[in-house]
């Protein structure tokens with residue numbers, strides 16, 4: 198009953214078949230509801246959403262656009278309630294505004310986009326009878342952070358000349374956070390938020406470092422530089438240096454100024470998820486999502502303090518300011534000639550090998566010849582280039598298993614692998630023109646996350662299981678769901694890995710999948726849900742009795758607009774498409790997949 202089937206504990210559900218339905222399709226025996234939509238009011242005084250009367254003021258009190266990362270934190274003393282923290286990665290103006298002219302955005306449209314970016318904190322409440330999860334509007338912890346909110350740069354590069362602007366001579370006070378993709382939740386009760394494709398907001402970049410980060414040398418796509426000169430690098434050359442960081446937020450303190458942690462480096466941060474060493478120091482694993490970019494980790498030099506005291510909390514808010522930043526170099530153990538770029542397994546039967554963490558900087562000390570410590574933090578990609586880090590197939594989310602400590606790295610795809618003038622296949626990135634991506638499993642030597650060496654193997658090589666160039670940890674391929682373009686990853690309470698996809702290249706919609714990482718069902722991948730038209734699956738959270746996903750950019754299809762929508766989700770035909778958060782639970786109230 199209740200959709201129970203065979204499978205690893207936590208994954209006993211009937212897999213959803215790949216499809217192109219314009220809805221969230223879930224397994225039989227499960228129910229769903231929309232928790233919160235773009236534009237739903239969350240702050241006191243914010244109006245109900247009206248797509249034809251949007252204002253920046255209204256949006257600043259409403260849930261933002263295009264949610265990626267989600268975190269759910271406990272809320273003591275309020276039964277059935279939790280604190281939801283959400284990233285609003287970017288805006289899709291053409292799907293937000295009727296008659297949007299990308300050549301001539303209005304000031305109001307730009308200011309609405311500023312207010313639709315950033316973060317939301319919103320308390321959510323479970324209805325025990327119906328199973329639904331809904332937002333508690335106007336809760337005192339509810340908060341919006343936008344492109345105009347104040348953030349503080351902290352850590353070794355804060356105050357550096359590279360971070361000073363005409364508006365901020367201290368090099369430590371920034372307005373806004375941009376392109377928050379995935380993130381993490383710390384054991385000390387804060388959340389981490391990766392600033393990813395910040396380059397797209399800036400115009401007129403000219404330096405070599407701007408170029409390495411992909412900043413336009415002419416106008417930006419959204420033309421924000423017309424309304425705030427800080428987005429014009431010709432006028433404010435250091436402003437872009439103040440984005441591309443990991444942000445730390447204390448969601449329990451509505452007055453907290455979020456911190457941009459310079460010790461964790463500046464790149465297109467996809468996500469950041471900590472694991473503690475045996476002596477209690479946080480180690481944060483991080484990917485830089487770009488073709489041929491790198492995998493990093495930060496090892497704090499400070500131990501986390503336990504307990505709820507104010508002193509412990511204040512101390513823990515400094516953990517990510519002191520330590521060492523490393524980049525990964527991976528070496529395969531099979532002869533290079535056996536890696537032919539097709540995805541054919543080498544003779545030892547596995548894509549695997551060893552790796553080293555190369556230190557880049559510790560506090561004010563640089564380990565990279567020819568670069569100061571400030572330069573290492575602000576231009577981290579160039580530091581990785583100098584030390585010969587391994588060029589990966591777009592490192593997206595990176596997540597250590599809370600059960601085993603093994604670290605899972607989603608490498609979403611890289612269709613440029615093996616192209617003329619580009620790096621060809623290697624054992625860690627074994628397919629040229631890699632359309633479907635893969636997932637790497639990393640085990641630190643001696644299980645010490647602070648160590649400088651590791652073993653790795655590919656856990657999944659994604660695609661249609663009928664395609665010989667796929668691999669599901671050795672599990673029989675006639676018993677798994679097809680998967681393409683792994684992106685966000687999360688663990689459930691049983692230690693299974695859940696994988697959200699973005700950009701399915703198999704001709705069907707994106708979705709969410711669960712897979713056992715241990716035991717005799719290791720590699721048995723099962724699809725749990727699928728997305729509406731044009732949407733990416735984001736922010737998965739898998740609790741005992743509930744799965745949460747963000748449906749990001751529904752209706753984002755070439756040629757679509759408010760007038761010509763490509764999706765009718767979630768409110769039906771004739772209504773504007775709204776990126777939203779969805780909750781899924783078992784109709785009989787029992788645990789997910791048991």
Ligand code: FEO
Pocket residue numbers: 265286378379393467486593
């Ligand atoms: Fe925002 Fe790399 O995905």
Ligand code: CA
Pocket residue numbers: 529530531543545546547548549550624
């Ligand atoms: Ca091998």
Ligand code: CA
Pocket residue numbers: 378379467593594684685699
């Ligand atoms: Ca992503």
Ligand code: CA
Pocket residue numbers: 684699733
């Ligand atoms: Ca993505």
